[in-house]
Amino acid sequence: MIPPINVDKMVEFLVGLLNTPSPTGDTDRAIAYVQQAFADLPFATQISPKGILTGTWTGARHDAPRALTAHVDTLGAMVKEVKENGRLRLTQLGGWSWTSVEGEGVTIFTANGHTYRGTILPTSASVYAHTREERNATRTDANTEVRIDARTATQQETRDLGIQVGDIVAFDPRVELSDAGFIRSRHLDDKACVATIYAALLALAEAGLQPSQTTTTHISNYEEVGHGAATGFPADLVDLLTVDMAVVAPRQESDEYSVTICAKDSAGPYHLGFRRELEALAEAHSLSYKTDIYPYYASDGEAYWQAGGNVRVGLIGPGVDASHHYERTHRDALKQTAQLIVAYLLS
Ligand SMILES: [Zn+2]
Secondary structure, eight states: OOOOOOOHHHHHHHHHHHHHHHHOOOHHHHHHHHHHTTSSSOOOOEOOOOOOOEEEEOOEEEOOOOOEEOOOOOOOEEEEEEOTTTTTEEESSSOOOGGTTTOOOOEETTTTTEEEEEEEEEEOOOTTTHHHHHHOOOSSTTTTTEEESSOOHHHHHHHHOOOOOOEEEOOOOEEEETTSSSEEEEEHHHHHHHHHHHHHHHHHHTTOOHHHHHHEEEEEEEGGOTTTTTTTTTOOOEEEEEOEEEEEEOOOOOTTEEEEEEETTTTTOHHHHHHHHHHHHHHHHHOOEEEEEEEOOOOHHHHHHHHTOOEEEEEEEEEEEEESSSSSEEEEHHHHHHHHHHHHHHH
């Protein structure tokens, strides 16, 4: 029997996390948010020099220690250049397409602690000033800029605001919950999965249970650039269960109502024995699950493998539509994922 998942509390935690900006390279606020929430759980947490949050819950047994990982860092941008017109040219943090952020509101974090609001626009945004050809040009960093909500029309005026090359730019998540149970937001990758881990651990704690094996929870902060979970685990680890979004798109098996168990992504297959155990657990507990393959995807579990991790790596997660764009999932997918995590922890 899987103890009940508090879905409302999971979604409340998720909304707070989504509204805490954390582009890769500027994740301290989100890590602090998670650490505060994890204070409800029966184990202590630590933050590593890299900024990873970990905590180890002693299990009934210690002969095959386990870890769960998910990441709080998200896509974002950095100021590459203060332009002659006072606007900002961006460089990307993580892999996204320029069209996916067009028209998005942003917050710019300056070195002096001030924040400014702005909008990402193509340089040819104005319909009344540009030809159809100019307006339909392929988007690149060169023809996309940030219009700052401040009185500036020159490079010097923007510098006088305290905005510099290297400042972090966060995209507005635009979180919206629908009565039908959908959660629409940027950065559900991978904050939705941090929420499923939180809900799973809370369900265990509130039921007075403990994991069957000693289990380390690892919240990483550089996944979107490939090396988030390359480090930070106990040396005697046997299993690493990575919790990250599943790909909902044409020709994919995943959907927004199920947990997906990933068989293979662009970095290769996951550990087959571990995957078969996860599928058997999902079957045994009558969970709604899919097995899927993601063609252009790599996970933090594989980052640990590539760094030399000698463990079984698996990947599960809720289906998320329109990954790295304006994403969407559903409460049901989060619940199924949290339930599979609990089933695994108790197995
Ligand atoms: Zn992710």
